[in-house]
Amino acid sequence: MITNAAQGTRGPSFGTRVHRVEDETLLTSGGTYVDDLRVPDLAHAAHVTFVRSPWAHAIVTRVDTAAALAHPGVVAVYTATDLADLPAPPPFQRAEDGTSLFAEPLLTGCGQRVRHVGEPVALVLTTSRYAGPDVAALVKVDFQRLPAVVGPAQALRGSTLLFEGTGTNVADQRDRDTYDDAPFADAEVVVEQEITNHRVACVPIEGRATAAVSDGRRLTVWHSSQNAQRCRSSLAAALGVPVEAIRVVIPDVGGGFGAKIGIDRDAIAVAWAAWRSRGAVRWAETRTENLLAMTQGRAQLNHVTLAGTLQGRITAYRLDVVQDAGAYPRTSTLAPVTCRMAPGVYAIPEVQTGFRVVVTTTTPVNKYRGAGRPEATAAIERAVDLFAAEIGLDPVEVRRRNFIPPEAFPHRTATGVRYDSGDYAAVLDQVLRVADYRRLRTEQAARRASKHRVALGIGIAVFVEMTGGGGETAKVTVDARGRVAVLTGSSAQGQGHQTSWSMLVADALGVAIADTTVTHGDTDLIPEAVGTYSSRSLQLGGSAVHQAAAAVRDRARPHAAALLGVAEDDVVLDTCSGRWHPVAQPDRGAAWCEVVAHAGGPISAEVEFTAEHPTFPFGAHLAVVEVDTETGKTTVLRHISADDAGPILNPVLAEGQRQGGIAQGIAQALFEEVRHDDQGTPLTAALAAYGAVAAPDLPDFELEVSQTPTDVNPLGVKGIGEAGTIGSTPAVHNAVVDALAHLGVRHLDMPLTPDRVWAAIATADDEQRGG
Template sequence: MVLSRLVGARVRRKEDPRLITGRATYVDDVRIPGMLYLAFVRSPHPHARIRSINVEQALAMPGVVAVVTGQDLRGILKMTDEIGGEGEDAGTVQEGATSPRMFPMAVDRVRHVGQAVVAVVAESDYQARDAVDAVQVDYETLPAVVDPEAAMQDGAPQLWDELPNNIAMSYDRTRGDVDAAFQNADVVVKQRMINQRLAGVPMEPRGVVAAPDPATGGVTVWSSTQAPHWNRNDIAKNLGLGQNQVRVIAPQVGGGFGVKIGAYAEDFILSGIAYHLQRPVKWIETRSENLMATHQGRAQIADVEVAADGRGKILAYRLNLIQDQGAYPKDTSLGVLTSLVVVGCYDIPAIDLHIRGVCTNTMDVGAYRGAGRPEAAYYIERAIDLIADRTGLDPAEVRRVNFIPPEKFPYTTIVGEIYDSGDYAKALDKALELSGYQQLRQEQAAARQQGRYLGIGLSSYVEICGFGPWESATLRIEPSGAVTVYSGICPQGQGQETVFAQMVADHLGADFDQITVQFGDTATAPQGNGTMGSRGLAVGGGAVMLSIEKIREKLKQIAAAMLEASVDDIELADGRWRVKGAPDKSVTLAQIAAEAYGGTLPADIAPGLETTDFFRPEDETFPFGTHVAVVELMPDTGEVKLLRYVSVDDCGVIMNPMLVEGQVHGGLAQGIAQALLEEVRYDDNGQLLTGTLMDYAVPKATHLPVFETDHTETPTHLNPMGAKGIGEAATIGSTPAVANAVIDALEPLGITHLDMPFTPEKIRTVMQEARP
């Protein structure tokens, strides 16, 4: 694919000036005359019945306008005790899954700490928060369960009557002759692996402003969301309004990472109360609320068993997986998403999968950067290193012998996923070369002679992204030649405003500075599915390209009429539409646009330059790569020093290298942080122990080295750009690379596995216990 003038170049982001100067608008910046403020009474108990609620004192406090209980909310919302899942059709409920009936605010029972019980509405934020303390709730505490394995046992506390043993979903698949493979294997490795629970911690917590709309008789909602159309559709359904009576605006969104997908309870509560009171209402999440009431990620327990021959070639793979769903199963697809890429980059002929989603008295678990795919990569990449350890082979060579060869693409895996394209050995070789892998092994041997604990970790990953089912774009050229693109995606920093403008400038001859790209407003953007799963460019960009191609054809027709030439002889070159072989006969986009709206077009050409198009990809795309981590462990303190980090990622055709690097850097920080730092913890009674950023560790610059990043480029045929997606790739590759490095450093002590996070306390303890 030949890259043109702007596409493929390091173009600075159009978004950045307003962001770095503080001129961007976030939900908390929305100010409306007569605005009220809302604060929540949240449950202090992980499991309890609500005996009674007394709101009289709160109602009598200064500035308080309303105090709304769950029972009151029943009279405001039109829902039948059920809130939508992630999308208007709650499409994340999987085969073998049961979705219990839920309501945005507790009515008679709470099931996790932080669940909303009462909403207090007042003239100021401070008055609302003060009145929260005056609400009296009488609870009858119930037994709680936070361990998903314990929750599955007979006699465990039951969260939902319709979910025996708290099992929300079951998924079992066997492909190939697994038993025979294990019977004939030279090597069998078994390991229990934990993917600890994580918090998304976006820089901007969630927020909602809802206001009545006199024009439609409905509501306008500002929400920090990744999918405004999904929220609009769910809110309209649950308020009993038409979708054209509800407008959802996602202004600037300060980070999402999956935890802002779909409508939350607060979206329904704010919308319903604003509609009921006919006054605007605002709620901005505090950081403590964010850590206990915004859905969390990962939270899996996996028993992995792999059979291999003497060369390290994997013959079969068994996975028993328990996915902690939290109290309200927001997304029952997570365990299944893990299974879709559980074989990673490898040609594995047989597999046995047993997956259970289990409810516990904890906050819901949903999508978090990668959503199931980082977990899958962790299991298979740790298994590869266990095979290498058992056979005495080099971990790089075990990966190489198992890779799907490039001539087999498109390749259907044993679980049925069709990998579009790949050259995994190429990425591995480049990573080994850039890191100086052989030299690193020599340095490691020398360090061990000196009593130092140096570790080298590899990770070769593949991920699934570019999810459909479709995405939309509207492209409009004004009479002046200025261009506006409206897209159904809703980025939170990925840079699509820049890359879509690059595409338009190159393919239409538009002035880059006169291109505006708009997202996040259901009143202006065509129906869309939002930004998640690295679909913004791969699917959203496909819709933009469809619109570009339609407009190109019309531009050629108008230019041909203006230049008195055949349409087939018109080309775009050097930013002008000209006659082939006669560069002096040309017109600009602005001249064509003026003609399109000027009333002198030929009768067979319709006026205007505007189109709306929907792109439906045939399938998902599968980016891949190899990462190398180098660590040193400090026995006296347990500190893990990350000395070097090399990543080679393949996201297909790169539209803007600077944007790719930014996504890789952010993804690496989050993936490395899972390995070394982060964990949401509840005590045995269901109380949250990591409810502030003093308790929940997030990475700082001092934790990370200067990243050494590079890429290979393997295009996909599944969209017009050849782009695969990069938003989650580095997170997926980095966690197992760092984990493998830490375990490799511990190898002289006979330690072959340790569960994340590798905190100094944990590392120091195991080293002190294992050293002579």
């Protein structure tokens, strides 16, 4: 049963199915996104259009703005020359002489290189949005083309360098010099495989959008982002102004998935244009711009080497990572996180990891749902299936023999990571039972024996991920009407924070969910916060709200006692009715509004909650697929998951997060891929070419419940937002390979499109006939 929050629900406990409070507005009048803003300050805003490079790699030799400036309705045309007074862009690293290396400019000017298609060269301001593209076309830019560098392998060859003075396309590397071949040389069985975790686009429903206004003293920026405070810090550093001179406001956000963490260079340039012009400007990118210039995800080339015994014990594992950073390294965490999470759910005594980060003439790569953890899981789960096939054991049995046992927690892995809690065999058993695994294997054997055209595949993935870590802020206030206001550092992009935080407050203070308001994403109201990413909201932001509400209750207690004429120890808050009363006299009480009046004003508490460790959610996914061996088409028949993120506050929200994640994971496995030609030109700059997943491509997901608490936070919860993405991709990947194993297919890379699957079948058939 789902509780209707509008009816005044009080004190819902964990596990209560409460309707999303946000949905009534979103489904009726609609949300207010950046492009919807109709505030007085933006009434006469100029519209931004970027002039972007059509080439993946070239030197800008001329930028002529004269014709554009002469066009009616033009407010300004800005180029890199206009940015000369700004601080130098921060380097990804510095040379020994202090020279900035791998730095990314806001606009690329004459004598500088563009390094991916869509890189901004100039910025046009027009009075009309629709005049912008016409004016941008009048900006004449000449280029001297250079060879493109597409993909990690080409970057490592180093025949063309993207950054002069570096001598290399490798922006970062670690630990590869520590590899030891002995554990593999002495092993009974060794399997090796190069695994491509291909580049994908984030494709939020709402693309990037920014509006800004300045009076010369203060800059206000509205931006579609996952954290206002990081935006403000980045803007202050880029513009060379104090943070106090900037206010950032985050309205409704139509999806982030990591690509909207902070603020990127296009949006900084928009804010600078407002600062420079001392006026108002606004920008909302087109879908083509989004697919060209918004940061993208994954893009790793992984080489796995796994050693073990003929009895199925894994003795050593090596994961060598090459991370494609795109044109500019925007983050230093993806490859290190992949390496830290390399062993997954397995007790492997020897784990070796190392990585290289390379630059290529493609869109920059940054965090995307899971950010390093899906890549680690995809690598180890494929490696385990390859190992099982090599020794002739069921992949389920190989996993059982190598799981970290539940009694070993907290467990320190060979890569130094502390897992808090887990029971990996239990979640695997759940999905196997629901799937009726033995029956599926029997049906698969029957199809193979009859040489059925449609092959059946069963794929398994068991995962652990790392979420949270660090801290978050919250302030809870009860006002004179007995209503509650929550200021939270967590910033929602569809997760349902209004609902979750209202449930926590209702549970602690006994107020109706409908009497709680939640505010986020305004640096004037919430100057210190971290924001939403890495599945951190409930465990950190929620814990902060929980503690702040408890502190409000404690601060109210003496006022309630004085009002009722009893000792503090003799007064209690009934969270079902929301009234304070003496312990022995439940019929004599006082409402919150009376207590606040006695206190002489609102009762508030502000908290910054910090977790000592990250948490480690885990789960198991099982995919059942059919593959038409004549066409290569894959159909997902069933997808079963047991995702354990600790106690579930609201199943409605948890299930929504899991469903969205599974959809994205299956999409990566089967459909989605950012592709370029050999000149670095994107071939997927429209949704029709990209292949985003749609509802008819997916089955109804079968979601099993598992709840293992953590001791890292007072709620006992872990992150849920990325779990579905992490487990589903390797499960589907393994299922397709499993469907084709009897035909001689050992491995094929994602996405498992019909043409790729058909080609693998044809190649295996030719090899078998040739043999």
